[in-house]
Amino acid sequence: MWTIAGEGIHPIDRKSETSSIPISEIKPPSKVVIPLSQHIGAPCESLVKIGDLVKKYQKVGEAKGFVSSPVHSPVSGKVVAIGRFPHPSGNQSNSIVIESDGKDELIDSLKENSNYLNADPKDLKGIILGAGIVGMGGATFPTHVKLSPPQEKKITAVILNGAECEPFLTSDDRLMVEKSMEVIEGMKILMHIMGVRDGYIGIENDKPGAIKAINQSATGTNIKVISLEKKYPQGAEKQLIKSVTGKEVPSGGLPMDVGIVVQNVGTAAAVYNAVRYGVPLVERIVTVTGNGINRRGNFRIPVGTLLEHVIAECGGLAGEPGKILFGGPMMGIAQYSMLVPILKGTSGILIIPKGDVVLEDFRACIRCGRCVQACPIRLLPNMYSILGEAGKPKDAEEYHVLDCIECGCCTYVCPSRRPIVQQIRYIKAEMRKAKSKVA
């Protein structure tokens, strides 16, 4: 069995509530809000003005700098506002608001290419950049950057991440079941760009349908499907690399330091659609689930669609909502407004009814060590918790707090209900502050 040794947890996952529901469309939104910052890196710059008419797939925001990614319109219509609007990260962000004319008029410059595996890798990277593709597993790092390691880093393999270890979410699962060909073709393009022979797709073994479909599409290729033990956070980049290759990414380093490039399966499918049909990344598959929504499922949703529209299309809220999360229960972000848009990295919306939200006071650390045993990075989360609570962020440095991936395993298992991840974020923020003061 391929797995991360020892560490990790087995949270209640409730994937079966949506894993067999095929991907479906929702009624197109009449208005989209497209944030200029949907990726890690510099926000992009608006290419349009209020009153401009835009077509579907038209680029409306241009990348600024190398680590940045453009944004496109998923509809045809008119730009009605540009300004700061609620963003799922919790802040407001510069966004372009487009009112749809419902006609879905396409731009006329869509370039198809069926001979993509003979294309120049440089050109392919250009297409990926132009299509605004970012990591769709949630990290939203611009894909073209990941595909451009410095010369001295020799890349030996590409790994596709189909683990989907986050509880409740099934969007990658459905994608692999229904669109395995797109995933595999996208993978071939990625491998061609990186010039590697070996490709792996890691999938947790609770997704037999996905494993079968991907295996079928991968026959006759150099792409190996790796069945991973179901365990959270198996799909975290570092853990995936360890499970598949046995190598550990050095502390503070990147996957390329061990010759690996990791991409999400959704990203691979987006790469295929961009390269083959010239289609930019303007929609994605989102799992909508939780006890707080009337109709659960996996939906193909245009990027920029507002949360309230998605909820209305899913039969509305079931009772009073307590928390609405973008992402799953382990790493998802709690939303403060119903007017936040779906982003390129939004893999799921989880709605927890008010009655299900338990807010407990936390207690003293009882030194049980459960967090220590659960930590996939083998850190000492109990120390972060204690030092964070005591307001001594400086002392946490010697415990390598910057290696923490904020996976939430420690908080999940803590019987004293200590908000360890929150305390870690506080420590990291204090360290950043101290650093910027020195610099």
Added chain:
Amino acid sequence: MAEAAVEQEDKKGKSEEPVPKLILTSSPHQLSPDSIERIMWTVVLSLAPASLAGLYFFGLSALYVLIVSVCSTMAAEAIYQKLSGVKSTVTDGSAAVTGLLIGLTLPPGSPWWVSVIGGFFAIIICKQLYGGLGFNPFNPALMSRVFLLIAFPLQMTTWPMPSPLFSGIDASTGATPLGKLQVARLTGKGIGKAAELNIWDAFIGNLGGSIGEVSAIALLIGAAYLIYKQYITWHIPVSMIGTVMIFSGIFWMIDPSKYVNPVFHLFTGSLIIGAFFMATDMVTCPVTLKGQLLFGFGCGLITVIIRMWGGYPEGVSFAIVLMNIVSPLIDRYLRPVRYGAIKAGSR
């Protein structure tokens, strides 16, 4: 950007339209069902087989001791927290665990006031004065046992022989196997008959000793349940018992006329209850698995030394308390090798 500013003003009203009030907290949003309560009460449950075995072998005199011990610790916790005005944690089960462990390590039929003093000492002196659950450096049940052994040696070492419930036999007193051994050892006559032990009796618990220590099988059933529930790991018990067995084995092979065999060490005294239920106390043992192995080794080693050459017949309690002192040091210096840490010399 002037337009943007205008638009922002425009939109402000809109984004503040009445939306359901949503709860904002940091991830993760899902927590394990294993709370302190659940863990502690499960430990109580896991001690049920040993308690029942004690009742079976020693009858009602054991029942009184257990009840008074548990009531004492819980009362001590409630009274202390009431007086100091903090939120009561009596129901979290940790006081009950302490009380039950104290009761199980007392001789059956020991006077009620021993339980009461032991319970109050454990909770107030060894737990609450340090700040309550999580802050106590020593396992309160063990500290209390050590205290009782020193303060009331007579009451703590009067061992009734088993007189099973319904057997109609009147209780008589005698020495425990370890006690006999110590006498034999100290009088210099060689261990002789003292080393004789009916393994079956020892396994099921039909011999003199504390209420909950005598039945190995009952303790092991409870321990297996805790390991299955992942509330304790195997590291401490295995390394502690393993160490005792290996060291006693070595000496036994060197001179069987002076030293008893390892099986004798395993089944007599409080090795099993200590290794599975006391050394594993989460508050006072190291947090890392490597640390726990080292901790268990230390406990085992000190136990053997006290049993073979010390002034007390039994060394388990002292050994664990001594290792409790070392726990923070072990945690400080024996850290897990974190993911991606460059090993020395590899770069």
